[in-house]
Amino acid sequence: MPASQAPTGDNPTGSDDRDKPQVSLWERLARPAPTPRTTLTPHRIAEAAVAIADTEGLDAVTMRRLATALGVAPMAAYRYVSGKDELIELMVDFAYGQLPLDTPADSWREAMHSMAVHLRAMNLAHPWTVRAGAQWTVRAATQFFLSPNQLAVPERAFAALAESGLDADTTMAVFRTVSGYVHGSVAAEIALQTLRGDNGWSDGDETRAGLAPRMSYLMGTGRYPNYQHYLHQATRKDDPDWQFETGLACVLDGIAAHFGI
Amino acid sequence: MPASQAPTGDNPTGSDDRDKPQVSLWERLARPAPTPRTTLTPHRIAEAAVAIADTEGLDAVTMRRLATALGVAPMAAYRYVSGKDELIELMVDFAYGQLPLDTPADSWREAMHSMAVHLRAMNLAHPWTVRAGAQWTVRAATQFFLSPNQLAVPERAFAALAESGLDADTTMAVFRTVSGYVHGSVAAEIALQTLRGDNGWSDGDETRAGLAPRMSYLMGTGRYPNYQHYLHQATRKDDPDWQFETGLACVLDGIAAHFGI
DNA sequence: TATCGGTTGGATACAACGTACACACGGAAG
DNA sequence: CTTCCGTGTGTACGTTGTATCCAACCGATA
Known part of the structure; x- marks a missing residue:
């Protein structure tokens, strides 16, 4: 990856992606999980969050409520999305995924x-x-x-x-x-x-x-x-x-x- | 102002408007304040909130931040708006108030x-x-x-x-x-x-x-x-x-x- | 089979938010 | 002067997003 130089350098102790993850949600999720633990998955997270939003509104989609719906601890989903922003991104893409792909049109x-x-x-x-x-x-x-x-x-x-x-x-x-x-x-x-x-x-x-x-x-x-x-x-x-x-x-x-x- | 009859009557103790204020923000604000304490006013509140939103974004508009900008206690603005919803309503109306009133048009x-x-x-x-x-x-x-x-x-x-x-x-x-x-x-x-x-x-x-x-x-x-x-x-x-x-x-x-x- | 490293999920904790509630002040009315 | 009500203050609570550390688990390896 010779493209863009890292702006802030790396930090020794904790998480590396401080300012921006730099690698987008979709690219990161596309690489197969090395250890396929089937309990949680991006699709399941999106599905559960969308179900909550559809039935109870977007305000009801809190990280805790989502975790409860998934049967996991409140922080569990953070292994897959970096924050609520990316959760929303996942949800929106999930919704757009329901659009029909084949729309034959004559004009x-x-x-x-x-x-x-x-x-x-x-x-x-x-x-x-x-x-x-x-x-x-x-x-x-x-x-x-x-x-x-x-x-x-x-x-x-x-x-x-x-x-x-x-x-x-x-x-x-x-x-x-x-x-x-x-x-x-x-x-x-x-x-x-x-x-x-x-x-x-x-x-x-x-x-x-x-x-x-x-x-x-x-x-x-x-x-x-x-x-x-x-x-x-x-x-x-x-x-x-x-x-x-x-x-x-x-x-x-x-x-x-x-x-x- | 003989127009609309008061729907809920007046309140004896504290705040009566529990479920819905029933009387809208605009109607309530139109009646002149019996005691014109000049420190706080709907216009000043809207102005300050809009200024914060313009310069620092809507997320920066918190009730505490607004109170600091107005030089009052965090809860002071609640005498004029029932909650953040109405504050936003006030802000949006303030912004629409800047639209030009006279737009002569030939068609x-x-x-x-x-x-x-x-x-x-x-x-x-x-x-x-x-x-x-x-x-x-x-x-x-x-x-x-x-x-x-x-x-x-x-x-x-x-x-x-x-x-x-x-x-x-x-x-x-x-x-x-x-x-x-x-x-x-x-x-x-x-x-x-x-x-x-x-x-x-x-x-x-x-x-x-x-x-x-x-x-x-x-x-x-x-x-x-x-x-x-x-x-x-x-x-x-x-x-x-x-x-x-x-x-x-x-x-x-x-x-x-x-x-x- | 026993061990190991990396990944996954759990537990705890904290700052910031909206706002409910009770109180103190201060001018207007009597 | 007393009374009253509208106005601003102080305190506190529940909820939120999320940082951080820790335990449990998987497959690969020895």
Whole structure:
């Protein structure tokens, strides 16, 4: 490894990887464990953590809770992940691993639409992925797609866009635009979904009823006449599928028009 | 203020708002303090917290650190905010309050473009707003625009869209699409910016150099040929302004085409 | 079979966090 | 002057992530 010189030198006593492990989570995990002790494994850790996050929310994923679920001591998982950052990274990659690999598409538009729909479905199935990307930005970095299963997303997108004959910058712009829209709109959708779930509101009317005391004050200020009017007039407020697909259609129409494909 | 009746009555002993305050942060803060003790005020609290978040990051905003900055005891701010959730809510609204109020626009497209640009600028100036919305989803709820200054964003957008003659659902879809794209793409931009800042990487080349050990393993697996190819070919990788504007142009083009406006 | 080195999981401990609770101060009202 | 209530203080508790040391275990070797 002649590439980068070690910045800080090595330390004599304890752990070597002080500042940064330098070798990433995925590279380290790829080398087979010299002694295959089957009790704990990265896959089992990720699986258990994801199960907790799916059922009890991301806040319930503490190192102790995870250890209890795995039937081991609180510090056991630290043999596989350097800290909670890497645990989140593992979880996010696990979630992205559930995306379908084969999405045959006849056109770039169909491929982008499929990618968007599947990303949304995955995010809705694991709502914590949106939070995770924002909370542990440095390592997890959902937006970067820097883990194996996350990288597979732009890889497939670029492959599908290749036949359109766009240059590299435009290709990446298309991907970024679509994934940006998906990420933003799904984040909003999940925020509303989480708000409902935390307060036990089942449908839209119940949500508006629960939000009423908050809203009535704000609307009473008279600062938001247009907002109030449109909110009253709208009939598809509670149709997130329509909202997502409508916006996505706009985005894809715009890409087609803007780049002439 | 005869507007809304008090839901829970008044409290005899200590704090009555056990389960939910029922009266929102904004309504509570609007009633003038009976005894104007000038040492602490919601605005001062928000200002100090935002200053800490801007300079040292959102993680540095702890109740103790905030109290130190304000020159008061750790628990002092709890007289104004019920917990850290509401502190974040206060901070986010403070940041949205810096958005320009007057954005004269000759067309809906110009108005939407202006909104997008200003939202991005505000988010880049206060990168923690993106995290805050995801982390404290229940109350802060950046995506909901449920605080005074946040609500002003859709209010202005709806006002600008009114002349286009779209129905309520379509108007809201347009707003949601644009704000969704902005939120998603800015989140990605900020994630990259944060990654750079935390590692002290100044430009794009330095970032790629720092990411090299991580990337070289992933690329070495041979699973991402298209990704590798396009990343190598692209020349505007380090031009976030171009990326944002290009995607935004697509979104606005798509809205115009899809709804015929 | 007995020994050994490296890996795995356990036990303990600590600093920092959010925040509940009871108290002290100080101006306004009577 | 007395009373009262809103405001800031002090103390303390439970929970979190995780550093550190230690014991148990595996397969290979002698």
